[in-house]
Amino acid sequence: MFMDDRTRYLLGFDKVLGDLHPSSPFGIKCKSNMKPYMQADAEKLALELDRVQTMRGLIKTQPEIIREIKANLKQIKDIHRSVERCIAGGVLSQVELFEVKNLIFIMHGISAYQQKLRWRMDEDYKVNELPEVMELLDPQHSGIRSFFIYDEYSDRLKQLRALRAAKELALQTLRKQEIAQVEAALGIKLKSTGEVVINKSHTELIKQAAACKSLQQSSETFINITYRIKPDEEMASPMKDIEDLKLQELIEETKVIEQLSHKLGEYGSDIMKNIAAIGAFDLLLAKGELAMRHKAVKPEISDTNTISISKGVNPVVQKELAKRDKAYMPINAKLNEGVTLITGANMGGKTVSLKLMGLLACMAQHGLLVPAEHMSLGLRNFIYISCGDEQSVDLGLSTFGAEIKGITGVIERADQRGLVLMDELARGTNPKEGYAISRAIIEYLRNKLCISVITTHLEGLEKSGVKHLQVKGLDAVDFSRITDNEDISELMDYSLVEVTGESGIPHDAIKISKLMGMPEEIITQAEEIMKKNRL
Numbered sequence: 001m002f003m004d005d006r007t008r009y010l011l012g013f014d015k016v017l018g019d020l021h022p023s024s025p026f027g028i029k030c031k032s033n034m035k036p037y038m039q040a041d042a043e044k045l046a047l048e049l050d051r052v053q054t055m056r057g058l059i060k061t062q063p064e065i066i067r068e069i070k071a072n073l074k075q076i077k078d079i080h081r082s083v084e085r086c087i088a089g090g091v092l093s094q095v096e097l098f099e100v101k102n103l104i105f106i107m108h109g110i111s112a113y114q115q116k117l118r119w120r121m122d123e124d125y126k127v128n129e130l131p132e133v134m135e136l137l138d139p140q141h142s143g144i145r146s147f148f149i150y151d152e153y154s155d156r157l158k159q160l161r162a163l164r165a166a167k168e169l170a171l172q173t174l175r176k177q178e179i180a181q182v183e184a185a186l187g188i189k190l191k192s193t194g195e196v197v198i199n200k201s202h203t204e205l206i207k208q209a210a211a212c213k214s215l216q217q218s219s220e221t222f223i224n225i226t227y228r229i230k231p232d233e234e235m236a237s238p239m240k241d242i243e244d245l246k247l248q249e250l251i252e253e254t255k256v257i258e259q260l261s262h263k264l265g266e267y268g269s270d271i272m273k274n275i276a277a278i279g280a281f282d283l284l285l286a287k288g289e290l291a292m293r294h295k296a297v298k299p300e301i302s303d304t305n306t307i308s309i310s311k312g313v314n315p316v317v318q319k320e321l322a323k324r325d326k327a328y329m330p331i332n333a334k335l336n337e338g339v340t341l342i343t344g345a346n347m348g349g350k351t352v353s354l355k356l357m358g359l360l361a362c363m364a365q366h367g368l369l370v371p372a373e374h375m376s377l378g379l380r381n382f383i384y385i386s387c388g389d390e391q392s393v394d395l396g397l398s399t400f401g402a403e404i405k406g407i408t409g410v411i412e413r414a415d416q417r418g419l420v421l422m423d424e425l426a427r428g429t430n431p432k433e434g435y436a437i438s439r440a441i442i443e444y445l446r447n448k449l450c451i452s453v454i455t456t457h458l459e460g461l462e463k464s465g466v467k468h469l470q471v472k473g474l475d476a477v478d479f480s481r482i483t484d485n486e487d488i489s490e491l492m493d494y495s496l497v498e499v500t501g502e503s504g505i506p507h508d509a510i511k512i513s514k515l516m517g518m519p520e521e522i523i524t525q526a527e528e529i530m531k532k533n534r535l
Contacts, residue, residue, distance in 0.1 A: 002036045003362065003383045010387050011359045012316035016368070019293070019315075020286050023070050025078035026275055027282025034283075036365040039379045039417070046301050048367040051122075053298045055288030056369065058117055065116050066285070072109045073282050079103060080275055087268035091261045098147035100264065100271075101137040104130060105145050107274050114281075125281040127274050133267045136260070153256045160252060164245040171238040178229050182214050194229035287368055296369035299360075300376040305417055307335040307361060307451060311373035314356040318371075329494040330373070331356055333469065335453060337417075339446045342455045342496065344471025349494035350455040351387065353471070354421050357453060358383050361419055380451075381416040387423040407441070414448040422454045434458060442466060469496040 008014050022028050037045035059066050082096045092100070110127045138144070139152040151158035179190045186208050190196045196215075198206055200223060209215050209227050216230040231239060290296070294315050311330035318328040331353050333340075344350050360370045364377050386407055410420055425438045435458045445452045446466055454461075472495050 001382065002038070002365075002380075007358070007383060007385050008362075010385050011355050011362055011383070012314070013359060013362050013366075015316045016290075016359070016363060020283075020290050020368075022279075022282040022286045023073035024076040024278060024282045026076065026080075026279030027073065027286060029078075030279040030283040031286070034366055036362070037367060037379065038365075038381065042301055042379055045365065045367060045379070049298045049301070049364075049369065051125075051284055052287045052291060052367065052369055054119055055284050056291045056296075058119060059285075059288050059292055062117060065113050069110055069113045070285070072106050072113070073278070073285075075106055076103065076278065080272065083268050083271050083275070086261055086265040087272075089262065089265060091258050092264070094147060094149075094257065097137070097257070097260065097264075098145075101147050102145045103271075104133050104137060107278070108134065110278065110281075121281075123277075125277055125284060127277045127281065128270070130267060130270055130274070133264070133271065136263055136267075149253050149256055153260065154252055157249065157252045157256060160245055160249045164242055164249065167238045167242045167245065171235060171242065174235050174238070175229060178214055178232070178235075182212060182229065186212065190229070195226060196228075197224050197226050199224055291369035294369070294371040296371045297374065299364040299370050299372075300374075301364075302376045302378045304376075305337045305378045305449060305451070306376070307333075307357065307378065307419070308374075308376045309333050309357065309360060309372055310375070312356050312360055312375065313371040314352055314359060315371050316359070317352055317355075331494065331496060333357060333496055335419075335451050336467065337449050337451055339442050339452045339454060339466040340469060341442070341461055341466050342453065342469045342471070343457075344455075349471055351423050352494070353496060354387070354423055354453060354455055355385070358385055358419060358421050378417065380419045382410075382413060382418040383421075384410040384418065385421040385423070386425070387421070411441070411444065414445055414450040414452075416449060418450045420445070420450055420452040422452070425454050425456055425458075435460060468499050470499050471495070472497060 003011075003013075017031070017034075020031060022031050037048070077099060079096065079099045082092060082100060086092055086100075107127050108129050111129045114121070114127055137147070139150050149157070151161060175194055179194055182188075183190055186205070188196055188198075188205070195218065196209070198209060200206065206225060209225075210217070212227075214230055214232070215227040217225060218228045219226045294313075310332050312333070313328055313330050321328050329349075331349075333353070335357065342350050342353060360372060360375060361377055361380055362383055363370050364375065365379060407422065407425075410418070414420070422441075425434075425441065438454070438456065438458055438461055442452075442454065442461060
């Protein structure tokens with residue numbers, strides 16, 4: 001498994017995907033099926049990243065065409081099951097035929113706009129025009145998207161409709177003659193439907209209407225009585241013929257729909273190919289738009305077992321900071337196989353940096369451009385993060401127990417090219433045992449293929465002969481010029497610097513306590529205790 005659900009959540013990858021917005025149901029389905037590209041897929045990933053970068057450029061340089069394509073994508077309804085049933089020999093309803101016809105029109109629209117893009121796209125993303133299907137569903141070339149069972153589908157249907165039209169015309173003539181006679185006899189005006197509404201206050205007119213052999217009462221209310229023309233023997237014959245013809249038409253239309261469904265099934269594979277192309281293109285378009293919003297770049301896929309990030313940004317954290325009108329400080333980091341230790345005070349951004357490394361690696365391996373100035377990546381077999389309170393109530397495990405259980409499972413894969421991120425390793429036990437366990441885990445991982453990054457407060461772990469990155473923190477702050485209401489986050493330097501030798505762990509906790517308003521007496525005593533204990 002490349003990444004478990006908890007790691008996805010902790011890294012914020014689900015939130016990144018939440019900002020990825022395909023416009024069509026086919027694109028949404030492709031998004032739900034996104035999987036990481038593994039080492040064997042390096043060439044495929046490089047091609048995908050090239051495509052995303054190209055799409056990003058098209059969005060910027062040809063926005064009008066992109067808007068038209070998106071407008072078409074948003075009109076799509078997912079009818080792939082109807083198409084599949086059609087391929088299997090099923091008969092579609094008129095509603096389904098309308099939906100298929102509408103989809104074909106949309107496909108033609110997308111295809112036309114795709115051809116205007118300055119990009120020679122791969123076949124997997126190309127939506128093809130289907131003129132045979134269009135001819136089948138729109139034989140009159142009307143350009144109307146609504147579905148109709150056209151006369152062109154059947155000579156018999158055409159004959160039946162012509163005969164019914166003639167009968168209806170003859171019936172209409174007879175009805176008009178009857179209406180004219182009634183109007184002349186009663187001195188009233190009838191509707192074209194042969195109806196007349198008479199107020200009950202007109203008692204004499206009601207008597208005349210009731211006595212008229214050509215009228216019959218059709219309805220009555222508290223105020224009015226409605227009469228209509230009563231069909232005579234001369235009208236009865238064409239009316240019966242019309243009903244018989246309607247039945248014959250229905251039977252013939254049923255045959256036409258069956259034949260049409262079977263013919264449509266012959267082109268079902270072409271329609272499904274277009275559906276797949278729409279989904280792939282829609283997802284690619286969404287990736288390009290996400291890259292635009294993130295101001296992202298194409299990561300370089302490397303054969304080396306390293307991860308290098310220059311001015312990397314965690315888009316999830318950046319989005320939250322922007323809501324509070326705060327800026328995000330980009331991070332630089334170069335990670336090699338073995339262990340990298342990150343030290344720094346609380347509130348120093350160690351966890352954010354740790355998650356940034358995992359998130360950008362995850363994004364890159366899912367074919368997304370990354371929010372950084374530059375990134376190179378040797379593809380990972382897996383990504384795992386241990387971070388925060390990992391209690392497991394179901395298993396009866398404490399924070400420490402749950403943490404160690406998770407780490408034990410992942411270090412069994414340490415000989416693979418994975419990325420293991422541990423935030424405050426062994427935080428859930430006492431410092432002495434925590435140090436011993438942490439030191440042992442570092443010794444175990446330091447010569448493994450896996451890239452392991454560990455944040456810690458524990459003194460001495462930086463002496464383990466591993467790469468040591470340190471948060472700059474408050475080192476450059478002039479505390480004499482700080483006001484009482486100063487925002488610590490505005491003073492903190494979150495950048496990472498590589499340190500060598502026995503540099504020790506930075507002691508920013510006392511500085512932060514002072515900034516947070518801790519009484520000076522306590523601050524002074526804490527500093528004295530630190531000196532006495534040589535901490």
